[in-house]
Amino acid sequence: MLWYKAWLDTRWRFTIGLALLVCGAWLTVLGYPRVTRLVAAAPAIDTSTDLGRRLSEIVSLSRGFRGYLWAQWFRQTALEMGTLFAVLLGSGGLVSHGGGDLYTLSLPVSRTRLLFTRAAVGLVELFLIVFVPALLIAATAPAVGESYGFGAALAQAVCLFVAASAFFGLALLLSTSYSDVWRPMLIALAVAFVVGLAQIRYPPFVSYSILTLMTGETVFRTGHLPWAGLAAAAALSTSLIGTAAANLTRRDY
């Protein structure tokens, strides 16, 4: 029944996240014909500046459906929303959420089991938030006269899910140190922001950034899964959740 409480604690965050990402994915697919017309009419872009090069790259990618999806969805919307909802799903609700922290602690279950149940429910929700929109893209692509393979969609979703689970793990770990929901959320989002900022300030860092892994750039450019990056992100996420369990076990209430 612990899973039921974890679900009750996170269901609104999950439902809102899933609804937003499903709608976003659907609108992204439906918006493709309009973007195609705009791209065809786009004037030449000055590529002497960094911004110009970026815009030019987006325009260039958007000439094809696959590139458009990667640039608009996987590299941008899914990355931002995926990070946000990974953090939201990982924050709070460990012991105290909607009251009842001492009630939970009085139940005959170990704190390790409490945390792992909460983590499992959160990760399943994150999985659905990531995979359902990706599969929806593949399923609805024919509606705009295009096709997008389910295999490619799944590969992109794997990258997003595994990397986002590290932010989920971070928020979960912070939630074992703070009793409110806000500080874990804000600190984890600040970490994501700093990583994003570091990518812009130090371009060599881009290849090693977890945010790059989340975009599935390797899948897009080479068609292969970035196994080393995925393994590193999975190890990071596992160690964060493990540390959270140890932290929760040590904590006094």
Add this chain to the structure above:
Amino acid sequence: MADPVIEAIGLRKTYGDVEALRGLDLRVPAGSIFGLLGRNGAGKTTTIKTLLGMARPTAGRVRVFGLPADEQESSVAIRRRTGFVSEDKDLYDTMTLAQMIAFTRPFYPRWRRDLEAKYLRAFELPVDRTLKTLSRGTRTKAALLLALCRGADLLILDEPTSGLDPAASEDVLQALVRHVAHEDTTIVFSSHQIAEVDQIADRIAIVDRGRTVVSGELDDLRASYRRVQLVFADDAPEPGFRAPGIVRTRRERRVLTVLCDGGADLVVQEARALHPVSVDVTAVTLKEIFLETVAGREE
């Protein structure tokens, strides 16, 4: 004497610089209604939290059902046999009572459906209203139902009547007494309401500043504690009693008052040597024992 359900020896707990428990000792025999009496901040809640594994003792030993309460696995086994009501009546506010019962029941293999039906009826609890909408009294009864139906060998109740009106308090206390009369249960409850401890407890411990200052069977305490009041013709002399068990001596002009735990006869013998005008030995109430022991330590 049979093995105690709870045994704490030299229990210490510090939170940063704050010493919540400073060597507390506790021994709760099976089948008793044990009142943990103390002022706010005396260490009652911290004691309860260490019994349930919610807080780890800094030093000392604490065993419940003979199991170490500070080890994770044992703590789970202890909680399987223990019902608990927290001071704030912590429940899941967004659930209804029916959902809370359905959530809690699977954790306790000995869950008593007969008691569930009985207390739902007796407490007139609304099962389909979310818990955050319940009044304080109804919420307390709901928390009590969730603790009593666990088929627990031990009930730990932290200030079970706090914030309740006298009628609701009486309902809760009577429910506890009836429960113990019919079930094989030990109850430990904390309170700073002396009257209710006096009303239902058969054993007590008075806790002050993280230490047990008085402990024992309530009837024994009532029999052993005495106030010896000496009135002198002039100002009372400086007290210099050597009799054992003197808890507190108070001198006020012509009157010398001695509170003693046993040995009142010896005090009277010594007192006669001081040539008082009158010697009066009276029994004391639990309230007086509490106030004298706690206030005495304060001075």
